[in-house]
Amino acid sequence: MRLPRTFFEQKTLKVAKQLLGCFLIRQIGKKKIISRIIETEAYCGPKDLANHASKGRTQRTSTMFKKAGHAYVYLIYGMYHCFNIVTEKEDYPAAVLIRGIEITKNLKLKTNNLKILGPGKVCRELKIDKNLNGVDLIKSKELWVKSGVGFSPFKIKSMPRVGVDYAGKWAKKKWRFTPHHFC
DNA sequence: CAAGAGATCATCT
DNA sequence: GATGATCTCTTGA
Numbered sequence: 748m749r750l751p752r753t754f755f756e757q758k759t760l761k762v763a764k765q766l767l768g769c770f771l772i773r774q775i776g777k778k779k780i781i782s783r784i785i786e787t788e789a790y791c792g793p794k795d796l797a798n799h800a801s802k803g804r805t806q807r808t809s810t811m812f813k814k815a816g817h818a819y820v821y822l823i824y825g826m827y828h829c830f831n832i833v834t835e836k837e838d839y840p841a842a843v844l845i846r847g848i849e850i851t852k853n854l855k856l857k858t859n860n861l862k863i864l865g866p867g868k869v870c871r872e873l874k875i876d877k878n879l880n881g882v883d884l885i886k887s888k889e890l891w892v893k894s895g896v897g898f899s900p901f902k903i904k905s906m907p908r909v910g911v912d913y914a915g916k917w918a919k920k921k922w923r924f925t926p927h928h929f930c
Numbered sequence: 931c932a933a934g935a936g937a938t939c940a941t942c943t
Numbered sequence: 944g945a946t947g948a949t950c951t952c953t954t955g956a
Contacts, residue, residue, distance in 0.1 A: 788948070797948070807941060825938030827949050844948060867949045877940090910948050 750892045755815035759834045759841040763789040770893040773873045786847030789922040797911035800840030811840040820880040827867030902927040
């Protein structure tokens with residue numbers, strides 16, 4: 748079933764971990780792309796210097812201040828999009844970046860699946876662009892998340908986030924999550 | 931195989 | 944006018 752808003756209103760770190768193994772559904776016209784989330788990164792609140800919104804509310808980051816469950820999509824390095832899901836309460840800037848997915852080509856989840864690692868590649872594969880910025884994943888017919896089998900919490904590996912060296916001590920936080928067997 | 935540079939533009943100063 | 948939550952290709956050992 749589709750994940751309810753209450754799921755995304757939990758603590759960002761918890762959402763990031765629980766999203767692993769959930770299904771990400773992208774509906775384009777009559778085509779449906781079903782994928783499973785296999786890597787996430789947490790961006791928690793205004794104090795997190797790696798978070799765009801740590802410098803305050805601007806036009807770009809205003810999406811992150813929305814209610815939990817909205818999509819935050821932005822363009823990076825002029826050519827790649829990154830897809831985040833807003834978490835926690837309204838007016839609190841926090842989000843989970845979707846870094847990696849696995850396309851499920853058949854209903855059996857074992858083989859024949861294509862792994863997409865890297866936020867830029869995820870968006871290219873799912874045709875996510877800034878038109879989807881601000882979309883409500885609770886209501887959207889184009890993009891939403893379903894609960895999945897999930898991975899055991901004990902198999903989740905955490906590591907430092909990527910590309911955020913400028914964030915000082917926040918850069919060392921192990922807020923990047925992936926199931927253990929993908930490392 | 932590792933390392934480095936280029937592509938390319940919305941957003942903020 | 945500078946820069947970035949990236950990716951890919953090219954270079955060179």
